[in-house]
Amino acid sequence: DFPGQVRGVSWFAPAILRLAEHDEWHGAQLVRQKVGALLTGFIVTPDGSMPFGGEVSQGALIAGMEPGTLLPLLPGQDVRTTTPPAIAQEANDFGRITLHEIAAALGLPYEVLTGDLASVNYSSIRAGLVEWRRRVEMTQHNVIVFQALRPIWRRWAMIESLQGRLAARPQELLPVRWITPKQQWVDPAKDVQAEIEAINAGLMSRREAVAARGMDVGALDAEIAADKARETRLGLAFTAPAKVPPAAAPAIPVTEEGA
Structure with a gap:
């Protein structure tokens, strides 16, 4: 609610109801599948004899319904059961929509939350990851660095300087730059080329590009x-392979008639 507050609303608050409903849906679908797997057969003998041993109550064998179970019945007795329907596509769509709502409430891409990459392409996954990485960097700098790393560094620098293990004064040690781990690219070749063009056009500095790599x-x-000094000393030379220009199409001679 305000800058610097220590306690507040959980990040899971917008999604907590959907998380509970998704858990209930998952449990209901699991029970539905278990019930659907209860394939039980019934045996009716003409004389009412019990072909299997076990506990008998009022002439009927008592047994639980499990997959592959065969239950004897008395003559004239019949059992009617309902056939549990299979999981319809609508149920799967409902679960997927619920996961989309949970991902949106948590500020996560659906693919990051579930690991489901079946319906993404290059453009969609790139756009989703770029926005998500902005949120990650915001959390890294505004929460982890500001609320955890800076106080730890300030306390360590003060203790080490006052105890004489560091020659520098505390005020000289406090300025520090935090560099977050490098984010992997979706298409490294295109991203590197875009960085090179931005540096050459003066839109970003080489220092900024290197710092973004951590x-x-x-x-x-x-x-x-x-590396260059060592290569020169050892007589080594590494060069990038030259690009072969595309072969030109053979010229077609043109006669006066053709002209």
Whole structure:
């Protein structure tokens, strides 16, 4: 309700009713399937004899209905049962719609919540993941970093500096930059090319692109320089394969008549 509050409404509050209903639906469908699997046969003998041993009550054998059970009956007795219907497509659609509502209430893509990728394509999964990753980054920086990591770092820097294990003063240690883990791309080739074009057009800096990968640009430049120095010292040369231009179509000679 306000910035900095410690306790509040659970993130599951918008979905708690749908979660309970989905659990009840799942249990009801499971019982329905179990009842539908109760294939029981009945044996009627002319003289009323019991071909199987067991507990008998009023001339009838007492037994539970289980898949594959054969129950003897007295002559003239009949059993009528209802045939439980199979799970219809409407029931599956209801469960899927409920999961969509739960995912929307939790701010999660349906595919992330369920792992069901049957009805997605490249564009839909990319759009859904981009929006979801924005929410993840917001939670990382506004909740995890702000409420957990910063107080831990501030306390550690203060204790280490006051006890003399670090030469720097506390105020010199407090400024810190938190870099979140790199998010995997849906199509790395297109995303990298888009970054290169954005850097060349001046729309983003190389430092920003490197930081988005979860790395420090200074450490990356030092690694690249060290790799090049080692390659030069060892006489190694690594070059990217040259792109072969597409073959030109053969020229068709044109005669004066054809012209």
